Amino acid sequence: MIHPFADTNSPIDSQSLKKHLKKLTKAYPFITISPIGHSVLGHPIHEIRIGHGPKKVHMNASFHANEWITTMVLMNLVNKYLYSLSNGYPFRGIHTAKLFEEVELSIVPMVNPDGVDLVLNGPPQEHKKDLIAINEGSSDFIHWKANIRGIDLNRQFPANWELCQKIKPVTSPASRDYPGHSPLTEPEAIAIYELTKSNDFNRVVAFHTQGEEFYWGYGNLEPPESEQMAREFERVSGYQAVRTIESHAGYKDWFIQEFRRPGFTLELGKGINPLPLSQFPRIVTCVEGIFLAALYC
Template sequence: MKRWIAFSIVISLLFLEGCTVYKITQKKAYKNEIVHAELNYDYQQLKEDLFKLQESYPGKLQVDTIGTSIEGRELYVARMGTGPKKLVVIGGVHAREWMTTYLLMSLIELYLKHDQEGKKLKGYPVRQLLETVSVSFIPMVNPDGVDLVLNGIGDRDRKLLIRMNEGEENFSRWKANIAGVDLNRQFPADWEATDSKEAPSFENYKGMRPLDQPESEAIARFTLGEQPEMTIAYHLSGSVIFWYYNQKDEHYKRDLKIGKKVGRITGYKLIEEEDSDDIAAGYKDWFVKVFERSGYTIEIGEQRYDQIDVDAIDRFIGENQAVIPYLMKVISKAKK
């Protein structure tokens, strides 16, 4: 009997210990005071959070617009830092990848907090880096598409959209902008030779000509005006990093070295050059080809877009929080 009681006590303690560990692992790792989503992260929440952040961190964040979407939604840019060197970070390019917008907004708040408090983030002095490098975040390049995915057809042309969606009434897979153009096949880097569907579609149609969509044109115009030292485009999914677009010699060595470090920071796989497209018309491809500077596409999450929900944000923040400070450090040390 005594042995049974002792055994029962041990089992109970182990159970309680297991519950304690479970609660610890379930605890939120990053407590954003402003940026927080319950079910998804749409354009309206983006807009509200941007202006709340600007108000909460006076002088630390400047919110502007670089243009409007087809349906008239603002393409917001959030600027941090006072440094003369520049980094541009974009997300929400593909409609179904709205999680990248939520990640960028979460990182903006994280950096603002460390800047204001003068704290280091994973060993990186955020405030000092922002005195050397200015960062421009464009968290949602495709607000119309995101709205379709998250909020449905609304008063849009139902028949047209279902036709572009190949008969499907579920728009969760929609990747293009509202006109059925893939905004990451729009840039003038081998555009003519880039694969494409023949007509507007929920995915993989490159348009009639490069930059013929207001969203892609605005991004290109903004980038040309900024002349950034580096760009990052966040996408989903695969937990991989694309860096190569026909670079050679010193540019190849430079971009590979940086890419390997980003891979170590995130735990994501660096895509080998032989596995990269030689012909493409994506934002990163265009930037690398035209500017001859470092550009990266970071794909978060191993799972598909329809298998990832907002609860994954802590993990994505943990994997990516040091990427931008690291790249700022690289930029700050680079010679013009």
């Protein structure tokens, strides 16, 4: 079966994503796509909404710039889900029409469009000098994780942010790991924060790389159902379930702390970021089960 727009042979930057989303809207008029905010450089941060059920599930990708492959993976899964819905074709043996009636799915496929563009296309001319300075004099941005201002967006949330700032050796804008001078200073983090605060999400799943594992706990604040879901995610993907790590101020951490509901950080693939496109097919195969389990569990 052919899934329209599902497979790509090259990375997706912010402009490519806009084109994909325009095609999706035309092919699947029952979905809604709208901006939830804008990046530092003014790029829209898009949200896709699918379904109208009482259960609300949120997924996002590309918090980190050099993890751009996560956008490709999440868009591939969205495409397969939409194809299944519109054609009555099972997705990994599951008939998805029931999920559409039971679940409202929120997808933000690229949280950090400026950072992804920087890694894939190089720095905008007007910011080149400042970015090279932040990048310790290097014009090679392939390993850059932060947003365009050198802030790690997944260390921007009010979940022991002060502790995160204390234990991280980075004390100024950098290519990675700098949490900023206070939580929620960056428009990209604020957009996800406000989206989550204004919706009653039952669970959230953040797509990252790498490690072929996922994290599902934070400070013993997660509910019992989180462990049940983690075991199912582990079963359907082959990824290792890890309850906690020494990390704070992440989106998943804040969600669990704030709402006492299941939150997950997936670490797709294995190797050194950015992962090569050669891993894309295997990653998608492993994560399809998690995507569906997040909807039906």
